[in-house]
Amino acid sequence: MAVTHASRDAGNRPSGSHLNTGEGPTLLPLDIGHPAYMGLVDPDTAFWALVHKDRLADALEGGELLTSFHQKRASFQEEMQTLRFGLQPSAVYFNPTDRCNLDCSYCYIPQTMRRHGTEMSREKLLEALRLLQGHFAKTLPPSRRPRVIFHGAEPLLNKEALFAGIAAYNNEFDFGVQTNATLLDGEAVDFLTSRGVSIGLSLDGIRAETTHRTRKSWAGNLNVHAKVLEAMERLAGYPYYSVIVTVTRENASELPQMVEFLHERQVPNCLLNMTRCTLPAAREVRLADEEAATPFIAALERSHELFRQSGRKLVVANFANILLAILAPTARRLMCDISPCGGGRAFFALAANGDLFPCSEFIGLDSFRGGNLFAGGLDAALTSPAFHRVTGRTVETIDPCRRCAIRHFCGSPCPAEAHEMNGGMDRPGAFCAFYEEQTRYAFRLIADGIADDFLWDGWDDGVVTLFDKVGPLVTPEVSPP
Template structure:
């Protein structure tokens, strides 16, 4: 049995150079507390004063809040993988090619039975909160098994908040009409502002381009409130990330994600960019998104970066659970594979050792307690180097456990983009220092939040 998480050692502040001309950050990684102080006053603040005294008085409260966020969550969402098949052969996919080319579909009745079991489970975790659990149909390509998916959405419309993450190639007019009429969130994928760039990583098994089909789907979704586009950032498309932002803004995409490629399987590692190159392109794209907002008054929220900003400003308000340790896998969500097996996250479905058993056999609770899930649920950056010594470890979380395990040799290792995450946190803190952070967040992000510490 693994030992309980260690209690934080007590209040301590660590200075962090965030690259700002005036301000530095003081952080306590044990609680994710932070403050921006004039660089000339860092030594004085560390020696004592109102800031340190105020923090000491709230230390226990902040430690409890972070501990509850890290270790007290219960699942409230599920990624549903209704098929192993995909009509694309993307170079960086986290699912093995043999599954995607010739895998199985989940029968419609099995999917319905699974959702009934999941409905019963979430009733126990969400209780009388009034919240619907999230159920996202996910990759491979869920619309390869469209009839089963649409049947399930209609059957459980009152019980789940549904979403579909699709490559967009099968989103014909009828599919769009069905999904939008039921307020299903729709996520697409596009890796380049021009076909040649997209085609470098995302093509059909026959080598055909899908760029035009995704653009057509984006145009049909213009004006719909619940859609987004993911760009997977690789060595093939980094020089064009700013152009991607311009394309998304022109198509009135409400939210996008500029995700670092997940390096779980070897194919993805072949297109992994260097951290420094990733940072330069990513921050240039963020700068461009901000310029477009200032010019037009219309935001394009880059959700994965917005989540980092929220992790700093309001940790419990973050919308994604990758950037925290332990991550959301097996804590905030889990994944159901096409064969009915449960995994901590879809990222693990190609790794049999993380199979937690069949939903219909042992149920969710058995999977959560299984040796397949526990290493993910118990991955704790406070317990391994270099994360344990890192001042920003709870704004980052050393993602992703699947890629850390497969690429770097174990759960007690960093993910693939350690230095990039450090720079991302510094960039976010500079925006906060300059009063620009709200420009990068969803309107109304702070509704229902409460300021618990403020010292001018």
């Protein structure tokens, strides 16, 4: 039956029929900077549609898109609720030592800790793994293997204890190691790769001069850059391997070349992370928020050119995660770009003295210490007020996030930055404009049909489709007035 303008205005449609009023679907327009498409986003459910600009008014007047979304909105809401509030911790960022042999400009662990801090003994490390195993056996289904990521500071400074833990518990945990690579010799690589341990390295430049501006040794006598390159050669071809590039004003102009450098060396994944601004020293080298997107997107474009030329991907994982947050919110790998963030609810951090924090970023901020694994235990820490300050931080309580269309693609990270730099947990994080531009760029890739080029092959294995409207816009038949 034809729907006339008169009948559509007659007020006889049930509640929920109209866009943006009553129980109807909420969709905010989002200019994604694309010549042909405009975005529509429901901020609460992270549902989105891209509509050809010349059909936008028709799409908003009603039809199959709005009807289908309205029917599924409750299930999308439930999915977001589970993702945001219904997870159990399943990973531990485990610092087997407070100490580091480097003094990087932007480190979030205080300098005194890194220089003079505690080292966990072999016995204590094994006890910690035993306690963690016992906890996860109670909280996770048997099919879900918890992850332990040895992190730092520099975990390989305590290599003997760390390797003893991996050897003893490799069937109970999926292990990872994030290292500055200065101690990652051939023997260590053989030990870790033969056990399938995921390995993350850090490198900030294509030349030693650039790397050493931020990745400094205490006495300035360690050739960090060369050491990392040696480790990369040893790891060439290993699939569970990534390189973190911390982006600062010291290396931002070289990001496209950095991508070429990593791609040439067959690095499968990298992170191009804006430096976290939790501690004051990091703010000295940070890029201004509005300066971050241009070099970052140039690097992404270069990674795409290299993929198209060579057929081999270098996935920029932090951007891939923004794409996943849009395409399949529950498939995201990073738990920083969601609110509450993953700190204290998807993972937590263990310091070398057994202290527990919601995330590594809070180690060094004593007011966020939730307890101690060896004294008081994990359960008490997970429910502590210190943890709740992080697990209770939601974008709905932050201005301007509460009225932002992309708040569930961004999450207003990071709470440690918000607290330490911006004055409170109810403040946004450090890189609002950067997230705006990343999200718009991600939508443009989706509009151009090339988003998969920026994602891991097989990312959607085992993923189900909940909504799929791609093609002509189906609208109610409207009689001319």
